Structures are given as C-alpha cells and as structure tokens.
Amino acid sequence: MNKKEKGFNKNFQLETPLAPKRTRLQEFWRLFRQNRLAILGLFIFILFFCCAIVGLFMTSGPDPLLDPAMIRLQEKLRPPLAKPNLDSLRREEIPYLGFYLMGTDDLGRDVFARMLQGAWVSLTVGFVAVGISVLIGIFMGGIAGYFGQHHIRVDHVLVTLVLISGAALVTANFIRSGAALLCLTPAYIFYFIWSQNRSGKKTLPLWAKVFRKNAVSIDTLIMRIVDIMLCFPSFFLILTVVALLPASIYNIMIVIGLTSWMGATRFVRAEFLSLREQDFVAAVKTLGAGNFRIIFRHMMPNAMAPVLVSATIGIATAILTEAGLSFLGFGVPPPHATWGNILSDGKNFIFDAPWLTFIPGIAILIVVLSFNLFGEGLRDVLNPKLRERH
Amino acid sequence: MTIRRFLIFAPILLIIVLLQSYFWVPTYEEQTKGNPQRLNEYIAGSIGDASLLNPILTADSASSSIENMVFEGLMDRDEQLRFRGRLATSWEVFEEAYFYVNPSADVPGLGKADPQDVANFLKNAKKKKNAITTGLKNSLDYITSISVIPPRNYSVTKELKSPDTGEQKKYITINIAAPARIKLVLNRVEPNFFQNLSYLLGKNYFESFNGKAYLMSDSEMEKGILDKYAGELLPAVEHNPVLLFHLRPGVRFHDGHLFDAYDVKFTYESIMNPKNLSPRIAGYEPVKSVKVMDPLTVKIVYKRLYSPAMETWGMGILPDHLLNQNALKKEAHRLGKDPNTFSMRQSSFNRHPIGCGPFRFQEWKSDQYIILDRFDGYWEGPPNYKKYVFRVIPDQLTQEMEFYAGTIDSYDVQPHQVKRLEKDQRFQSFSGTALGYTYIGYNIRRKPFDDPRVRRALGMAIDMDKIINYVLYGQGEQITGPFVKQTDYYNHNIQPVPYDPQGALTLLSEAGWKPDKQGWLTKDGSKFQFTLITNNGNDLRKAILAIAQDSWKQIGIDVHTDLLEWSVFIQERVNKADFDALILGWQMGIDPDLYQIWHSSQTNPYQLNFVSFKNKEADDLIIKIRQEYDHNRQVRYCRMLHEIIAREQPYTFLYVGKWTAVLDKRIVIKTIDDTGHIGYKKITPTKTGSYSFYFNKWIKLPEAPAFMDEG
C-alpha cells in the first residue's frame, strides 16, 4: 500500500481548474439576469433614477431650464404636446422645449417640468423614509438579535422613568419638581459607583437587591416595542401624525420612516439570531474580535439580504403612501411637486383635463411596479433556499 | 380532487355571484326617469354630514342646512334683504331709556332738582315743542311716556377681578343705595337720545353723575376696587332697546303641540344656559330679559344698544315642551343617566329634531343620508316636494358623477367647470356673488407691515384680474372692503388697488426698500422676505399662494410659503398671531357689525383682529355702526369705515367669489293661485343670490318645460 501511496499523482490539482471562479457579485448578477421581469424593473428603476437626477438639475437653481413653478395663467390646462401661444408670453415664460410635452396644469405650469421635479422629490421621499426605517430597523434588530439575552435591571428602568418624567415635567413648566427628578439620576449613579467601590463583597440591603434584579431582557423589550408599534394601523398612524404635525416634506419622510421600521427590525433580529449560532461567528469570536467588529464586519453583510429586499419594496410603498396622503390633502406641500400631489391635484380636472390625472397616475404605476419587480427579483436571488433549487 | 376543484370553483363562483348582482341593480335611468316617486323628492348632496340637528348647539353649514328646513325662526330676510315675519307676524322696535337723577347737577332753568321735577320738566319740554335743536326736538317727540323709579337699596355679590388671575376666587358684596331714576319710553331706538337731552338738562348732567357715592361694601375693601364697579352697577344713562314680537297664532310643531311665546323664551334660555355650551351665545349676551307678555307676545329687552339684534331672531325656535328641565330629567331617567348632569347636548332630540319648519325629520343615517318629510301642517301651506333628502357624498368627483346621473338634484359647480356646465342643455344654472371674501392679511405688529405704503405696494404687485380670470375662471369679482358687496353698506365709490408693479416699487422705495444687485429689495442691509401661509385643502388658496409668491418675486420680494392643516393653522398661527402674512377668507353675514374683526380691542391672542388693525377713527365708527338702528345712518357710517379700511390696507382684499349651482332643468316653481289655477315659473335667484328662496314651491316635472323667456 505504501508503494501505491507514493505512486499517486503528485501533480494533481486540488481544485479543478475548469470551473470558473466567480465573485459573489458575478454570481448574483448571473442569477438575477435570468429573471427578465426583474431586469425590466431594474432598467426602469435606473431610467427613473436618471430622470430624477436630470430633473433635479433641469428644474432647480436660480434659473432653471424647465421651471416647475413658472405660472402662466393664460396657458392653463393646455393638452400635451400643445404649442404655447407665443404672443401672450414673456420671453422667460416660453417653455424650453418649445411646446408642452405633457401639457400644463390649472395654473399653467409645465407638467413635464413638474413631473421631472416630482421624480426627484418622490425618490427622495422614498429613499429617506426607507433609509430611516432601515437604519432604525438594523439598529434595533441588531441589538435585539445580538445582545438580546442581556438584561435590563430594575434600576435601569426606574432611572429611565425618572429621567423621562423629569424631562416631561420640565417641558410642562413644572420646572422645580422636574429639575429635582432630573438631579435624582446623577445622584443615584454616584451612589451606585460609590457603593460598588466600597462594599466589594458585602451583602447588599434588600432594596438594592431588588433594584439590581433583572427586569426584562433587551430582546423582549425591543420586541415588545415592535409589538406596540404594530398595534397601530400603519396608514392611520401616519395620517394621525401627519395631520397633527405641520405639513412639510421632511415631516412626511420622517413619519413614514418612523412608522415602518418594524419589519426591518424583525428581519435583522431573525437573521442575527441564526447567524449568531453559526460556526463562523464562533470562530471569529475565538479569534478575539470585538462585538463591534463581529456585528459590522461579519454579521451585518450576511443579514442584509432580506433588509435590502424589503427596502426596495419599501420605497415603492412610500411613494404610494405619499400619493395617498396627497389625496387626503396631507401630502408633501408646495412648492415641492411630487407625483402624488400632481396626481391628487389633477383629479379635480379629470373630466376637463384628463392628462393631469393619467400622466402622474401611470408614471407612479410604472415606477412602483418596477421597484416591486426589482425587489421580487432580488428576493429570489438573495434567498438561499430558493437559490439552491435553480 | 376535491381540494383542487374547490380552489378553482370557489373563486369562479364568487366572481359570478358578485358580477351577476349587476343585473339586479336599477340603472340610473330606472332610478330617475322610470321612477315617478323621484319627482316628489329633492335630493341634495353634501361633502360632510351634519353633527347635531339642534340650531342652538351647532354652527356648521351642513347642520344648518337641515335645521333651516326643520326649524323656523321668528323672522328672516326676504328677497330684498328686508326682514320678513315668519313665526312672528309683526314686531315693534322701541327703546326704554333710563337715567339716574343727578342731584348735584344744575339743570338750566331749574337748578338742582328732585326726580319728580326732572320728570315734569321733561314732560313740559316735550309739550312746548320749541326745542333748541332739531335733534332734541325729534328726541322729545319720540318719548311716549316718562316715569320715575323711586330710589331703592339692594346688594349684589361680585366676583373679584384680580389682574394676575390668582387661583382663589374672591367675592365682594356691594350694597347699593340707588338714587331715583327716570324711565323714558321711546317709540324707536335713538342712540343720540341722551346727547340730545343734555341740551335740555345741562351739558354735564349725565357726565357728572357720581355713581361711586352710592356704593358701599361690608368688607374692608379699598375704595378703588369699588370704583371699578360703579360704571357697571350704576351707569348714569342706559339705553334698553326693546323688541316686541307678536307671534303667529295657530302654528304647530311637528308633534302637534302649539307654538307660543314660552318656546321663544325657552330657546333664549337654552342658548344662555352654560351647560349647553351654545356657540351662538355671543349674539344673545346683550339681551337683558325675555318676557312673555301673553302667549302670543314676547318682549325682549336689551342691556344696551345692539343693532344686530334683529338678525339673531332668525334662529330656529326649540319646542319648550320637549326639552325643558322636566323633559330632560325624564329622558335621563329613561336612559339611566344622572339627571343632574344630563344636558340638552346629550338629549336624543338632537338626532330626532322637532321644529315647526316646512319639513319634518324622518330618518338620519350617519354619513349616509338625512331624510325629511314634508310637514303638511306647515303654517304657510305645505311645500310641493314630499321629501327632502340630504345625501352625504364626501368626494367631490363622485358627487359630480351622481349629479350627472340624476341621483342628486343640485351640484355646487367648481369654477373651472362653470363654462362646461352653463351650456349644458340638461341643467339650469344659477350664479351669484358669495357673501364671503378672500384676502391676504398682514401682521401689522411686525415690520415692515406696519407701514401702510408697504401693504399697499404688496397689493399693487398682484394682478387681481389674472387671479379672477385664470384661477377663478372668471367666477369672482374684485372687492375693496369688508362689507358684503351686494348690500348698501358696501362703498362702490372706492377704486380697487390697481395692478401696477412699477408703482409698487415706487411706493416701496418711498418706504425705504431699494433693489440690490440681484434684484432683491433690501432696506438697511436686510432683505425683504417673509412667509405667506394658508390652510391646506383649499385649492383656490393654494393657487393664490403660488401666484402671490410669483408676483412678489417679480418685484424682488423673497416670499416663502407654507400650507398648514386647518386646526393647526388656526390654533397655532392665527390665534397666536404667529404669522407674517396669510391668505384667509371671511364668511360674512348681511349685518354690518365688524366689531370682532376690526375693533382695536379685539387684537389679543384668540381674537379675530389678528392682523392687529388699530385705528381710532375706525373704532368709533365700528361702535357707532353696531349701536345704530337707523338704516341710512348705518349705511353712512359703513361707507366711511370702508374708506378708512381701504386706505389703510390691513388686508389686500382679493375677491369675492361667485358661486354657481346647477339644477336639473325640470325643477321649477309651481304656484297655485286663489282660483286653483296651477302656474309654473322658472326659478330665479334673489338679490343675495339665494336661488332656493322659494324652495317650498319647487317641484320636479317629468319633462323640462319651455318658458317664454328662455333664449
């Protein structure tokens, strides 16, 4: 046998050279390309993105090429492709294209210019809102998934409650009692440090023991917060908050973001919980990597897939939500044009100027559709369970 | 396999069931043309539902439109805007004037006089008829009786008003030893009465009356505190205008109960009852007393001159027998509620109202419809329509489609649709000038709006014609002042602020605003910039916002705009006067009382003069207007006030809108004259543009009639 062993080919190649090596991205692209609908979605998405960028440059600045705010009352409700009536317009009022590509609205503003501007604004609303929700989601989900078993002690809860009620009292103009409560917190912290230094091994009094008892695990806490948030019907919550706050584009983005992070939190938490148990994390841990490094370098990239998918679809949802709010009069206020408010403004003219309804309506439809298809494609590709079977 | 079959057939079956329902549904044709019942119903559409059907508890327009049908007031205004009796057949307006005899004053030709002497002196003066001025002569002529009220002692308890609103309330008991008083009954209201009388009794007779001298307090209070109450408790002179209503006999509520003067008194008391939280309380606060003289006569005495008084009695009269203390207690018992806290607000009456109007309440389905049936016992004869239906359709567009389909009878046309619908052969359209106007208000507290030149210039920069033509589609008129344009109070001589951007620039440069290199107006190194706000949900205001921003940008003013939700807009910005400029509208009554909006005392937070317009002259006129009962004099004051406001330009008055409503052409006025002959007339709007003035006579015909006067 020894002889034979020696006889085995020494020049064998450990890895078969014939299978081409691909990076993860290439592999991803190879799979993604097979989904024609998703490719279509991506294509429209890129087109939309370009439009939005081009639109941003063409419609902003001190002297934009296409001024979406330019009011030409005498040119109102002109149908698409109509030529402007040159006699009645000042020179700066003549549309850049020489005609109204998508007609004009009830104030004679160029719908094309407004659509271009709206593309960027709608995109921003979608991205920022989803960005906020994804950030919160990753943060909360990450903490719940990674530090989940850590416990919050009774005194933490009490100190937080005292802090909050103190702050509330101060804002409600009961400054003295509020300040007293606020001072209690550092006092307790000092006491805590002092007693720790001093006592060492001495037994603690009963109340201190109660105070140091574990009240609730971080995971439970965060998931309960998620539960609480999920108890509010989402559109209704958005509507309440938007109706109560002064209308502004930022409020809308923030509100949509703040009310839609629960999904991302759950995804990230689930991924983290399963990743944490996996061998490679244990391996990294034994190598002495810090929590921060483990989370961001090793776990986060692996947990991103479902978040990415839900983010893509979230952008589409945000655009639709904004349109719905616009319908109720709580959308992004002027001077920002969004596709949502162009559409809801236009609906009053559905019999007199149908293009004001149909152009933004169909535009939203196409863009949201492309986002959804793209997201679906991503899901297929990123989902390892489905991938194996291809 | 069963599961698979089920999965395929269930949805198909479902779809079939759902779709086949189409064949059961009556088409619009069947509902309108094929349904003879439909001709006897009038269906109105509304965006919002009514809240409560009780005229004293609500002030929203949806509720009012139903309340007007179910309840009837003492009087209303006719086509010419004159008062017209409804539940009251006639009324008298006169005055009871009082003054305290001033023992310290010298009456010319009488010296210091006791009450009886003064009374006799006045009687003689009246008889002599050779007064010094015509004013005095007239005033004396108006007097119908003179009497002396002997002195009397009484005490009142007052809540102590302390400036820093301390938490504890203090009360003070004041003993009053009131001197003798003379009561004069005038046959009309004369605001200048005492002024004229002072020619007779001496210039200082009224002014020098020292009310303080007659006040005493038990407690060791400072004198100064007592003095504060002197003017209130013992005013030297007092006008007590009186309204005496003679009520229509034999009028019945829908439940058959006879209407009488006690119902009027009850209605007044309900409004004043703090438990009811009536939003109409302000209009009745000047009432001193409501007295039932006999079941068909009610006398309303006012504390002071208050010319809008008449207007307030158009309010629907509530049935005493259904809502008084006893009735409410019974209802509370029935519902198992605490009778002591149970108020009219909780009563089920508010959802099943009973009045004495032309229609009786039938059914109310929240957010769906309210149905009223005609009241056959209506005193003026029952209306032609058998039913009045109020449908709630919250979406404008679907309302429009329902109107086209014939399931709503009227539709309030949006400005941009007027052109299309006016020409439509199926409909008759009415238009008129609205009672409200839209304006841009400037916060005069803030610079640079404190300068009338700036305000004027801002107005000059806006091309009103453009707004009216393009935003309102011609459905509006320019307005120059705060009065209702179709009334006499409106001063038609005042020219609107012209559209003149160059002129605006000149005015602004007079005020110190010069263009900088980029064309922005600056003064002392700071740019002319401010924020213009309005509420959201109003497309016209939104459009004006954009236009104003654009026009001001043209002359170099940097304007930011903001749209706010209504209640935030009102409560956070308007009420707290936290704004630079705003676009808003006022819905006006016909009465020219402008106290709340323009008087300088009304500029505090939560008051309506939020632009802080303060003008001495204007203040005087405003007071005079609300005290003047004489129409012609009132008109004169109003026109003067109009002039001042137009000069000061605290607002840029924009426009008063024109409303257009379309009705099915088959709806006409049907009249039956004494001989029983039936005549049909085309519906024509009244002077105020109310096309539904003769609503009780309306009826829908199967075919549109051809009238001679039709073009």
Added chain:
Amino acid sequence: MISFIGRSVIQKIITLFFVSIVSFLIIHIAPGKPSQVDPMNPKFTPEMVERFQKEFHLDKPLHVQYLYFYKDLFTGETVSWKDNQSVLKKIWERFLNSLPLFIVGTIITWTLSFPIGIRSAIFRGQFYDRSATFLSYLLISIPGFFFAYVLIIFVVNQFHVPVIGMETFGIGDGASLPYIFMDRIWHLLLPSVLGATGGIAVLSRYVRSQMLEVEGQDYIRTAWAKGLPPEQVHYKHALRNALLPFVTMFGLILPGLIGGSVIIESIFSWPGMGRMAYEAILARDYPVILTVNFVSAVLVLAGTFISDLLYLVVDPRIRL
C-alpha cells in the same frame, strides 16, 4: 398550555397599557387643539373656549385626563366631542357598515390568491407564473384612488348603474328583498375588489413562495415516488404543509375589521370606520381617535393571540 395562555394574555395586557399611553401622548402632545366649534366663527369667544376645555377636562394635567378617558372608556361612557354620541355606539354602527366590505374583501382575497399562488408555484418560471407575478405587482402598484376613479368612471359610463354608497339610493322603498340584497352586493363589489387588490397580490405571492418552499421538501419527493397523481401531490401533500402559516394569518386579519381604508371609503361614500376615524382626526375628536386606536390595538393583540393558538392546533409538531 394554560401557562402559555396566561403568560401570553398578561404580556398582551401590558403591551396594551403601553399602547394606550403612547397613543394618548401622541394625540395630546401634537399641536392643534380640539375644535368643537369653529374657532373662526366671529361669534365664538375665548371664554367659551375655556368653558369647553373645562367641560372636557382639557384643563387638567395629562395623567388626570388619561385616567378620566380610560375610566370613561371602560365604563362605556365615552362620548364624542363632536356630537355627544356614545363613541362605542358610533364605532359599533360604523363597524356594522364596514363589516360587509371587510368580509367580501377578505373572501375575495383569500379565495383568489390561493388558486393563483398555487398554480404559479406549480408552473414556476412558466408563462402563467410570470404573468401572474406581473399582474399581481401591477395591482399593488396602482395608486389606490387613481384606480378607483378610473374604475368608477368606466363602470358608470359603460353600464349606467350607480356604484356609490352602500346601496342604490332610495332602493329601500318598494323593492323586494332579493333586489335589495343583490343591490347591496353590487355596491360592495367595486370597493371590496379595490380593497382586495393589494391583498390578493401580496397573499398570492406569499402562497407561491410557501408552496415553492414546500415543493422542494423531501416528503414531496416521497409523495411523487409513491406514484401519486400530481394533483394529489400538489393539493394534498404540498398544500397541507404550505397552509400552516396561513392558518395563523387568519388571526392576523382580525385587525382589518376596524381598519377600513379612508380613501376608498371617501370615494365610494361608504360610511365606514376609516372615514369616521379620519374625520375625528381632523376635528381633533380625541375620544373617538383614542377609542378607535384602543379597539384596534385590542384586535391586533387578540389576532396575534389567536394565531398563536391556531398554530398550536394546526401544527402537529408543536406541543407545549
């Protein structure tokens, strides 16, 4: 089992408590005060505002208001500030209106999405699957109100029948019962289809992915190897397993009872929950807003609870 239920109920009650606090705070801290009476009415004086505030305890500190409100709520005495009607009665009325919409919508969603999703999974990657995918995404991508208008205009112009409201206006007088019933169904059709579009799309996608997941399992291969016909493999073996998560979703549709879409209800003049809540928000009618919120939170929690229980019942693998 009992300890699970007990623990879960206690947990839900605590959550509910926090929900009540959060919703109370959101509403009260946000700008804008309730306006029972139009503040722009010139006849409305500041003294009256004060009196209103007193009447509705708005002058009290927040925690007292909180106690007042929830005391009223639990004794059933909460009344709307707008019209003094009992809030619970109002909600019940609206609930009855929303109910048929909800039921028909849910039935449409569930009966349609299953066949669509299952067939997509069976014909994965083929034309049917692709077009179903495309269509379902098309449906969720249309802005709801735009779609509603297009549909309404189309139906009204083509068929000349009313689609607005809960029934053809005035059908109550004189029509026989089947007519009234069918008329109701017709009026339910468009709004519930519109309400269901999103649901169909999402649910059918979910059914598809669940089916795909299950179809890849070994026991499906076993079933094939037994020589079962494809129907039985797909509709018995695969479906039974794919159904598990959906059984639990039955619990989660419970909150939909009180949801109701403001937009669809406004467009179709449907006097449902959504619109009442929306109008309450605009009028700052706190009792109504808070009660709706509370009830919906209760339903959400009850829904999750039911779905947990259902999972226990349905999945033989889980035993406590």
Added chain:
Amino acid sequence: MTNDNTLISVQDLKVYFRSGHECARAVDGISFEIRQEETVCLVGESGCGKTVSALSILGLIQTPPGEIAGGQIMFQGKNLLELDEEDMQKIRGNRIAMVFQEPLTSLNPVFTIEDQIGEAISIHKNIGSGELRDCCIKLLKDVGIPSPVQRLKDYPHQLSGGQRQRVMIAMALACDPDLIIADEPTTALDVTVQAQILQLLKSIQETRSMSILYITHDLGVVANIAHRVYVMYSGIVTEQGNAAQIFHHARHPYTQGLLASLPSRSKRGKRLFSIPGTVPNPAYKPAGCPFHPRCPHAIPICGKEYPKMCDYGQAHLARCPVLFKNSHNPDKPEPKSI
C-alpha cells in the same frame, strides 16, 4: 447483455441540468441492469450522480432545470423514459418503489402514518378502507414496528429515526413492488439502527423475492448486502462486477482508491489513505477520463480520450484502458490487492 431475468436495464442514460448557459452533466451515459431477486449496489462519492440516476428511473427529475438527454430505461419491456406521466404513475410506488435517505424529512409531517402508508396502497389497488387498515398494520408488522395499531395514528415526529425509516420501507413495500430503490437509507441513522435496517432490507428481499437497487457511498454496507456492484464516478460507471470482484480485484484506480480509504484492522496505526482532490463540478468536467486529475496512473492520453469499458471477464468491467493494458502486459505483475 440482457438476460432473460433482467428486471430493469438502464442504457446510456444521460441526465443534464441546465441553468443559464451552464449545463451540468450529472449523469453522463451510464448503463446498468438489475436482475430479478438481486440486490445491486450503486457506489460512489456524493455528487457523482447516484441519486439522479435513481430518480430518473422513477421519472422524478424536475424538468426544467433537469433534462433526460438520452438513453433508455427498459423495465418489463417498456422504456420508462417514453411512458407518459399517467403510465409512469402506475409504475411508481406500484412496481418500483423508493426509500429515501432522510427519514426525518421524507415523511410528510402533517399526515399520520396510516394516511401515508394507506395512500400508497389505495392509489394503486382497489381496496376497501377496512382492508386498507389491516394492510397497513400488516406492513408495519412486517417492517418490525412494535404495537403497529397504536402507531397508525401517530405523526412522523412522534417516531424515532429508525422507526421512521421502517415506515418508509413499509410504504415502499405497500404494493409489493418488483424493485425497491433504496437511496442511502441508513446514512442518517445510528450505527446500531443501520444494521437493523440493513437486516430488514435483506430479509425483505429474500422473503418477498424482489430486487433492490441500493445506493450508497458506504463500501461496508455494500459488502454486507450487494450481489452486484456498480461503482460510479462523476456521472459514469467506472467499474462493475459482483461483490467479490469489486472488493478483491478492483480494476479501476478509483475503486482501488475507495477501497484503500476504508479503515480496517490491518491498517490500524497507519495513516488512513484518502483520494486527493474532489469530484469535479458536473458542469465543468475535465476532458477525457473524468478521474484523471486525481488518478495516480494517469498518462497524457487520459486527459484526451474518453476511456472505454474494459472487460475483465465474468461480467467484471472497468473503465480504465491504462490499467487494462498493464494487466495484460505479462512483464508486469497483475495488480494485486490485499
């Protein structure tokens, strides 16, 4: 090559899996036959195409992405590849049954044992429900499950691994098939249970006189159960013969490597041998002999020419011309195994 008592013969079967522009040749032209009442083993490393061949016999290859690119499977005179789906169903479970690798996941978790066994019977046999139950009980008894009546109402998760595999076997036996394909039925089980299951299979094969196609990578099992053995590598059969021939006179370097890597008493204390490298990616197989990159005897021609089957007589064939030539060269001694 086919005898009269051949039950099934697979000839030149090719199964490819396409994905995009790639084509994985999982089974690349294999031929084997199984005679009646015979246990045949298909041996090879994981990923060499054993399971795919088995599945393609039953027509369970998903198309797409899989496709049967050629060959035929003759079973009782019919080419299974040409049968339509309906006829195929009549064969599956009825004439040919299969036992899978993972008893844990191969039983449907939501149906009871009775459902799952009974289903297999009722689908192929016309049988009343009472009879069905008896059948199930008998089957369970046959496969050695204690107290079968109680077990009937159990769900799979309530059984142990060994019992589940017995249930699987019972299911396979349900219709008295002519051939049972057992795809690594013991891999997931404890060693003791493994032996029991093997014993069970063996006894069943003897008592019921059926054929078994046993797929495994475990040569120990092969030695225990097989009458004849096919060794597969990368989608092709590299060597075939009866158990003795394969174990004692392995002719293919791959088989030799496999045997060398078996632990045995004689090798105690020595380092265990392992074949270097891994099975090639089925989409990117090397040209010529697929084993040549790992082969100690490889010569340049191995990388160019596809090797032919070389007949060593007595139905012992191996696909290695190099060793065949060597063995017939009198200069060199015949390769000798221990």
